[in-house]
Amino acid sequence: MRKRLFSLAMTAAIVAAACGSSATPAPTTGPTKAATAAPTTPPLPDLTKTNYKPEPVGKKGGKLVTGIAGEPTTIWYTYYDTFANNVDAFGGSLWGLWGATADLKYYGQLTTSVPTTINGGVTVTGSKMDVKVDLIPGAQWSDGTAISCADLEATRKFVMDKDNTGLATGTVGYEDITSIDGGTGSSCVLHFGKIYEAFLGLFGPLLPAKYLATSSVTDAVNKLYTNDAPEKGVYSGPYIPTKWAAGAQTDFKANAKFWETIKKAQAPFDTWTLRYYADTAALIAGFKNGEVDVALEFNHTHLDAITKAAIPQSQVDATDGVTYEQHSWNMASLTKKFGAAGAKAMMEALHYAVDKDEINTRIINKSATPSCSFTSAVTWFYSDIPCYKFDQAKATDVLTKAGFTKGADGILALNGNKAEFQACTRKDRQYRVDTLTLLSSQLNKIGIKVVVNPTTPATIFAGWTGKDSDVLCNLTHGNYDVAEFAWLATPDPTGIYTLYHSKFDPSVGDHSGQNYIRVNNPELDKLLDANNTTVDLKVIKDNMAKIQDFYVNPANAFPEIALYNWRTVLLKIAKMHNVVNNGSASTQTWNIEDWWRE
DSSP states (O other): OEEOSSOSSOHHHHHHHHHHHHTSOOOSSSOHHHHTOOOSSOOOOOTTOOOOOOOOOOOOOSEEEEEEESOOOOSOBTTTBOBHHHHHHHTTTSOOSEEEOTTSOEEESSBSSOOOTTTTSEEEETTEEEEEEEBOTTOBOTTSOBOOHHHHHHHHHHHHOTTOOOOTTTTTTGGGEEEEEOTTSSEEEEEESSOOTTGGGSSSSOOOHHHHTTSOHHHHHHHSSOSSOGGGSOOOSSEEEEEEETTTEEEEEEOHHHHHHTSOSOOSOSEEEEEEESSHHHHHHHHHTTSOSEEEEEEGGGHHHHHHTTOOGGGEEEEEEEEEEEEEEOHHHHHHHHHHHHHHHHHHHHHHHOOHHHHHHHTTTTOSEEOSSSSOTTSTTOOOOOOOOOOHHHHHHHHHHTTOEEOTTSOEEETTEEOEEEEEEETTOHHHHHHHHHHHHHHHTTTOEEEEEEEOHHHHSOOTTTSOTTOTTOTTTTOOSEEEEEEEOOSSGGGGHHHHOGGGOTTSTTOOSOOTTOOOOHHHHHHHHHHHTOOOHHHHHHHHHHHHHHHHOGGGOOSEEEEEEEEEEEEEOTTEESOOOOOSSSOTTTTGGGOEEO
């Protein structure tokens, strides 16, 4: 599962709510009918008022043990890699300014409040914007250094450094900050040269200025927060890594400075161990055998296996979320094979040729909701765009008109290049291997050959600097034709910015961004740019409807095919408290500081 960034929750709604309401003044005179006319923008909930209320810790001390299928790849979560396992592992070690609760509300992590236009924390003046950041007074890093506005400035400079390459989200948002006030204090102001609606996704996590200064930016990814010596890092969260045993586990201890200066309480656990399992079957068995207190990162496809393992339903936490399974097609690869026109025809045909109903029925036993778009119906900007229908005859017609012809082996070709594709996915997710195998069977019926290549998470999800450029199945380097994985999507409309904007093709420039599908469309770029620079909710919603329509319409040959929406699942023993599954863009250890065990 890949995590989209800028994606804690509905950033646009927080910023735009006040603007939307102020743009519709109440009438001062006139008939009642005019006064009660329906507003152009529907009212929105208070997105800083969560229902989450953890129960007091009833027992302290001891060791927490959690389990996960697949090993994390880096402590540098969100910066150089967005593998969800990384966030589950190290989100409890490095905190950001703000987080998102399970009910899609914002809360302060290293801050005392969430700035909005409603509470005065966000001030918009023309095309510029100021954001007030109130850090927790007296908060300290694990080395005893004060957490201050200087850390915000150091993080911004680190991201913006010209020698920093391979950033998952590039410099988006940071590049709009013109200055940061506050110095070494805890009251900071971010000055934006233009409106940036997804500001709450910045500084997640915040990095320590003093520690960053010990390395050049070029060497940072290999010198700071390293897998072989994690204990040398400087951290802000409740539990900090002490040892990473590759292929086995990572050990953590309670961060004394966090509990003294941020939480101001005693840690519920003295130590925490995150164990790595080869696959979900082994993780389920480990949980059943009492090896772990909490087992993380399951989904709806694992519910049958969990039931067959006789795990009590009271220990199964399943919730609907905004994550969706999809097939990413590499438009650059298709274009290299068939030229621009041939690639467009192939991608249009692929939309019609994939039988999603068969996938949902045969592979996941209808355990999830079929999807046609990257947007979940729970988001405020969702548009109910009619989905196209599965039609293999239509797919064949599109390819025939584009000049594709079958050879003696029954495989389609254009200008001597065969429609033979390398498909990639995690080998520890059997349902994905099965789905791509079924896809191969479906496409073979119209003359397309798909070779399935199961691989490791470390291969498919590694960032630009994490793998050699010629390793098969690495998304960042584009060494694949089609890949199946899930996007841990975002209820924030700008979460798609670095996925679909042409300037975030990681093959070019500073290799930043997550545009693995190499989509390049000026019309789409324009809509994405417009959403990033407005707090007008109606404009954003209208733009998102256009983007969703662009995504769904096969004629646009968008190189991503949504399959179904997820249910996220975790397992927890009966004695665990405050473990709350998070189906939003946060991961399942989002509130680990509140967990305790009887």
